[in-house]
Amino acid sequence: xxxxxxxxxxxxxxxxxxxxxxxxxxxxxxxxxxxxxxxxxxxxxxxxxxxxxxxxxxxxxxxxxxxxxxxxxxxxxxxxxxxxxxxxxxxxxxxxxxxxxxxxxxxxxxxxxxxxxxxxxxxxxxxxxxxxxxxxxxxxxxxxxxxxxxxxxxxxxxxxxxxxxxxxxxxxxxxxxxxxxxxxxxxxxxxxxxxxxxxxxxxxxxxxxxxxxxxxxxxxxxxxxxxxxxxxxxxxxxxxxxxxxxxxxxxxxxxxxxxxxxxxxxxxxxxxxxxxxxxxxxxxxxxxxxxxxxxxxxxxxxxxxxxxxxxxxxxxxxxxxxxxxxxxxxx
Amino acid sequence: xxxxxxxxxxxxxxxxxxxxxxxxxxxxxxxxxxxxxxxxxxxxxxxxxxxxxxxxxxxxxxxxxxxxxxxxxxxxxxxxxxxxxxxxxxxxxxxxxxxxxxxxxxxxxxxxxxxxxxxxxxxxxxxxxxxxxxxxxxxxxxxxxxxxxxxxxxxxxxxxxxxxxxxxxxxxxxxxxxxxxxxxxxxxxxxxxxxxxxxxxxxxxxxxxxxxxxxxxxxxxxxxxxxxxxxxxxxxxxxxxxxxxxxxxxxxxxxxxxxxxxxxxxxxxxxxxxxxxxxxxxxxxxxxxxxxxxxxxxxxxxxxxxxxxxxxxxxxxxxxxxxxxxxxxxxxxxxxxxxxxxxxx
Numbered sequence: 001x002x003x004x005x006x007x008x009x010x011x012x013x014x015x016x017x018x019x020x021x022x023x024x025x026x027x028x029x030x031x032x033x034x035x036x037x038x039x040x041x042x043x044x045x046x047x048x049x050x051x052x053x054x055x056x057x058x059x060x061x062x063x064x065x066x067x068x069x070x071x072x073x074x075x076x077x078x079x080x081x082x083x084x085x086x087x088x089x090x091x092x093x094x095x096x097x098x099x100x101x102x103x104x105x106x107x108x109x110x111x112x113x114x115x116x117x118x119x120x121x122x123x124x125x126x127x128x129x130x131x132x133x134x135x136x137x138x139x140x141x142x143x144x145x146x147x148x149x150x151x152x153x154x155x156x157x158x159x160x161x162x163x164x165x166x167x168x169x170x171x172x173x174x175x176x177x178x179x180x181x182x183x184x185x186x187x188x189x190x191x192x193x194x195x196x197x198x199x200x201x202x203x204x205x206x207x208x209x210x211x212x213x214x215x216x217x218x219x220x221x222x223x224x225x226x227x228x229x230x231x232x233x234x235x236x237x238x239x240x241x242x243x244x245x246x247x248x249x250x251x252x253x254x255x256x257x258x259x260x261x262x263x264x265x266x267x268x269x270x271x272x273x274x275x276x277x278x279x280x281x282x283x284x285x286x287x288x289x290x291x292x293x294x295x296x297x298x299x300x301x302x303x304x305x306x307x308x309x310x311x312x313x314x315x316x317x318x319x320x321x322x323x324x325x326x327x328x329x330x331x
Numbered sequence: 332x333x334x335x336x337x338x339x340x341x342x343x344x345x346x347x348x349x350x351x352x353x354x355x356x357x358x359x360x361x362x363x364x365x366x367x368x369x370x371x372x373x374x375x376x377x378x379x380x381x382x383x384x385x386x387x388x389x390x391x392x393x394x395x396x397x398x399x400x401x402x403x404x405x406x407x408x409x410x411x412x413x414x415x416x417x418x419x420x421x422x423x424x425x426x427x428x429x430x431x432x433x434x435x436x437x438x439x440x441x442x443x444x445x446x447x448x449x450x451x452x453x454x455x456x457x458x459x460x461x462x463x464x465x466x467x468x469x470x471x472x473x474x475x476x477x478x479x480x481x482x483x484x485x486x487x488x489x490x491x492x493x494x495x496x497x498x499x500x501x502x503x504x505x506x507x508x509x510x511x512x513x514x515x516x517x518x519x520x521x522x523x524x525x526x527x528x529x530x531x532x533x534x535x536x537x538x539x540x541x542x543x544x545x546x547x548x549x550x551x552x553x554x555x556x557x558x559x560x561x562x563x564x565x566x567x568x569x570x571x572x573x574x575x576x577x578x579x580x581x582x583x584x585x586x587x588x589x590x591x592x593x594x595x596x597x598x599x600x601x602x603x604x605x606x607x608x609x610x611x612x613x614x615x616x617x618x619x620x621x622x623x624x625x626x627x628x629x630x631x632x633x634x635x636x637x638x639x640x641x642x643x644x645x646x647x648x649x650x651x652x653x654x655x656x657x658x659x660x661x662x663x664x665x666x667x668x669x670x671x672x673x674x675x676x
Contacts, residue, residue, distance in 0.1 A: 223416060223418070224423075225414045225415075225416050225418035226418050226420065228385050228405075228414070228418065229412070229414055229418035229420075230384070230420075230431070230435070231384075231404070231405045231406065231429055232383055232384075232385070232405045232410065232411065232412045233406075233411075233435050233436075233479070234405075234406040234432055234434035234435035234436040235406070235431070235435040235484075236406070236435075237436075239435055241348070243431075245418055247422045248420075248421065248422055250422075
């Protein structure tokens, strides 16, 4: 039988419309608790306080430029112009006819796809190799992480010297080993195909640590029992890798690919430092073209229009990747 | 079917420390259901993993079917193992889980379907073949793991606590199924558990391990009725055996043998028991009490009685144990010894 008790007196009071809590009696004195001192409201205020800097940061540094880019893309604004006029789709029509843009669009895809394939294959190999304990594993992990930790501009400048037309270490080695005669070694950054290959390789070097770390996390999340069961079931290394380990890592590989594509498609640092888009636009990608057109050449509206081309591509890529990751997700 | 033998098998994980498994000599019988029983940390799983080839022994030799397999990989040993977690491949359907060993062992493709159907039919999971492991209940997962183990007809089955993830009710029925399954397949099976009820119920023989040493190997009846030492005596049986320390030996008797003199006439030893706590468990009573008077005055003992009897706490009754039910252990080595003359007073 349920025992019926009267609710405490305070519970019977109607809630105060002004937001002031009913008076509490402490040691016989009525105390009115201000709205912001009640536990629930304090938590809400703390939440807002902690959330605001992030929102402001994103709004000011990403939101405002993004909206400005949208606005500029439909005007004829130039660096230093005092007024601007609405020109409709004129900027888009113009860049679609530009050979530089077409080249940069194709290059962006080549740059992204090839470097991502290299990164994923490399990161899978590295993560499998670094999973098991061995002497010096910590040091090897540290070395592999270095390219990601070091500032990209520094790394890229280092590579610029390594690939330099006169002082290239690689060429020096090739000459010493008699693969090439002095002064006839390849111009890594001066020939279109070699320049593209160099840019892709340096970017791969840069992204590899990040993907390796993500995949190591995915790999260590696989219970030890499962590869052991495969071993007992008679599977060798390759079968376990391709039929058990990699399929189980697929969701996390998708995450690595998604981040990799975004980092690659929107990145211009490596291109800017190594080749500045050259020779003859052969390594020009959309972000670097937008920068050269919009900032260096001063044509803000065209630069904005070029950079807006990235948006639908990124949205589509993100959607497809998240769908795939969701589909292959394991319980 | 095959016999598994180990000779002086030892595993030391950290140099200088006591081994996880020490000098284990073992020989299974053809088609036997052998249980490794011990508390956690007793080395039973390490021993099983060495037999499976997942752990490299520090010393000693393993033979399966007469062939030395000590340095062979698991795939070369023709064994099958069911893991505690079942270790089903989460991204593969039940069908592909079961057929995985066939693929790995390069069994001709046209035989896969027939073998998977045979194994799944045997375990009653033929209707689940298209599901993913996450869509199965605990009991169904266990059967998939078993089906995956039998599908390629291994020489030996190794089972590592396969019932511990099931709830109590399911565990009892799964135990029965597993026994029937073993009878039907007849493959030599080694089963690891820390649950003495499972060990007693299922094992043809039970090997009791403690701190990496084999304490006793025998039929369930042998290990229960004639425990080799005080560890086996107290580890098996619930509540554990009562042990009373005498001058140079220890005398032991099981709670179900400590009975009121009215039920067990002519006891070898007899004393007054002051009941402290009683537990009514339906089919039986458990009495916790202290010996009153004599040499063992104040010692705590436990009695287990059919629930026909009725006792009240804080009262004293005359209890006794008959001669065949007394066990004697050496006080130094704690090993079983010949019956001694017991002076109670």
